Amino acid sequence: MKNRLPQPVExxxxxxxxxxKTARSRALQNVNRELVTLYWNIGKQxxxxxxxxxxxxxxxxxxxxxxxxxAPEIKGxxxxxxxxxxxxxxxxxxxxxxxxVMAQLSWTHHTSILAKTTGxxxxxxYMQLAIKEKYTVRELERQIDSxxxxxxxxxxxxxxxxxxxxxxxxxxxxxxxxLDTYMLDFLDLPKGYSEQDLQQGIVANLxxxxxxxxxxxxxxxxxxxxxxxxKDFYPDLLFYHRQLQSLVVFELKxxxxxxxxxxxxxxxxxxxxxxxxxxxxxxxxxxxxCKSKNDEIVEFALSRSISPALVxxxxxxxxxxxxxxQKLHEFYELExxxxxxxxxxxxxGR
Numbered sequence: 001m002k003n004r005l006p007q008p009v010e011x012x013x014x015x016x017x018x019x020x021k022t023a024r025s026r027a028l029q030n031v032n033r034e035l036v037t038l039y040w041n042i043g044k045q046x047x048x049x050x051x052x053x054x055x056x057x058x059x060x061x062x063x064x065x066x067x068x069x070x071a072p073e074i075k076g077x078x079x080x081x082x083x084x085x086x087x088x089x090x091x092x093x094x095x096x097x098x099x100x101v102m103a104q105l106s107w108t109h110h111t112s113i114l115a116k117t118t119g120x121x122x123x124x125x126y127m128q129l130a131i132k133e134k135y136t137v138r139e140l141e142r143q144i145d146s147x148x149x150x151x152x153x154x155x156x157x158x159x160x161x162x163x164x165x166x167x168x169x170x171x172x173x174x175x176x177x178x179l180d181t182y183m184l185d186f187l188d189l190p191k192g193y194s195e196q197d198l199q200q201g202i203v204a205n206l207x208x209x210x211x212x213x214x215x216x217x218x219x220x221x222x223x224x225x226x227x228x229x230x231k232d233f234y235p236d237l238l239f240y241h242r243q244l245q246s247l248v249v250f251e252l253k254x255x256x257x258x259x260x261x262x263x264x265x266x267x268x269x270x271x272x273x274x275x276x277x278x279x280x281x282x283x284x285x286x287x288x289x290c291k292s293k294n295d296e297i298v299e300f301a302l303s304r305s306i307s308p309a310l311v312x313x314x315x316x317x318x319x320x321x322x323x324x325x326q327k328l329h330e331f332y333e334l335e336x337x338x339x340x341x342x343x344x345x346x347x348x349g350r
Contacts, residue, residue: 033103036110040102043089046082060086087114091123101127108137116144125149133215142211146183150324155180157331174285174308177244182212182289182314189316198252199223199236216242226271235268246308247272247284257293257311259301269307283307289314 005013046063049055064079088110092098102110109130117123126149130140155178186208187201202209203222210217217239224238237250249268253261265286272284286309298311 032106036103036105036107039085039107040089042082043085043087044093046086047089047093050086084111084114091120095120095124097124098127101131104131106137109135109140112137112141112144116141117149122149125152133211139211145321146185146212146318147321147324148179150321150328151179151181151183153328154324154331157328174244174246174310177214177216177241178287178310178312179213180312181319182312183318184209184212184314184316185318187316193254195236195252195254198254202237202252216244217248218242220247226268226275228271233268233271241285244282244285245280246282247277249284249286251286251288253288253290255291257288257290257298257301257313259297261288261290262301262305262309265309266305266307269309286310287312 046055046060050060060082061079064077064082067074067077091114092102105127109127113123113126113130117126126140126144129135129143129148133139135143156176184202186205187198189197189201193201199222206219210219218241220238220240222237223234226233226235235249236252239248239250240246241248249265249272251261251265251268265288269284269286277284284307286307288309288311290311290313293311293313302309302311
């Protein structure tokens with residue numbers, strides 16, 4: 001114990017280490033910002049020279065060979081890398097949003113988004129999401145592979161159009177923070193699993209679960225004990241959502257949604273609001289996570305509920321992204337048909 005530092009000195013040393021780490025982090029961020037900007041500018045030069053026919057076919061390949069020969073210490077400028085820079089620029093050329101956010105992500109983040117997504121709306125969505133949630137590249141790719149964009153958009157499309165009611169509008173705002181379908185493929189559940197297996201699997205893989213539901217969630221407890229009268233009750237999972245400033249109760253069901261589940265959830269939410277919620281917090285939110293659900297039944301069951309409650313389903317295996325894209329496309333087509341029908345109706349009424 002002779003070599004132990006006095007407490008004030010150890011505190012000073014720890015502060016110096018923290019300062020070094022902070023400075024290194026800033027330096028890496030600056031390097032990344034410069035690299036992404038460099039790749040954007042090179043992509044722009046290549047694109048413009050090819051468009052104006054200043055460069056002919058094969059010139060990009062010759063540029064890669066020239067860089068390798070004359071500056072072998074410079075890496076990442078192969079023919080493929082140069083074409084990826086051109087693609088990067090041409091994908092977002094003229095887009096007002098991208099320049100303000102592109103340097104906040106690494107080049108590897110950008111190449112993953114370019115390679116794994118299609119439309120500009122999807123690309124912008126994942127850029128914003130990766131920045132907001134501070135995703136690693138692996139986490140970002142997991143969300144893309146799981147069709148997070150399609151699932152989020154489908155949840156918004158399925159949402160009932162808001163009526164002139166504060167409660168309905170509140171429900172609409174809340175639903176933007178939740179999905180219609182959650183991918184729990186990381187649970188590795190046994191065949192014929194029980195609700196307890198599902199619950200234990202989520203808690204054992206809490207990091208992956210929060211990645212799926214969103215990092216604004218903070219875990220409070222499992223089988224959170226509440227007492228009413230002389231009886232104890234145990235909501236499955238209790239979280240707190242930082243942005244919404246609300247307690248969130250997750251009730252897990254391994255069956256199809258049933259209307260009677262809403263009564264149980266409302267009971268838990270009433271208790272949370274009376275006994276657990278702090279004065280500055282918003283009303284508690286309930287999420288029923290079911291194996292499957294019929295949207296029409298869900299709509300009827302929720303129509304009289306006065307609590308902020310949502311019904312979502314979960315999948316234990318990744319859904320084919322093409323199926324999700326097809327379903328989203330169908331919603332877009334339906335919107336166009338409805339809009340055209342409305343316009344025709346207005347025209348006929350003149």
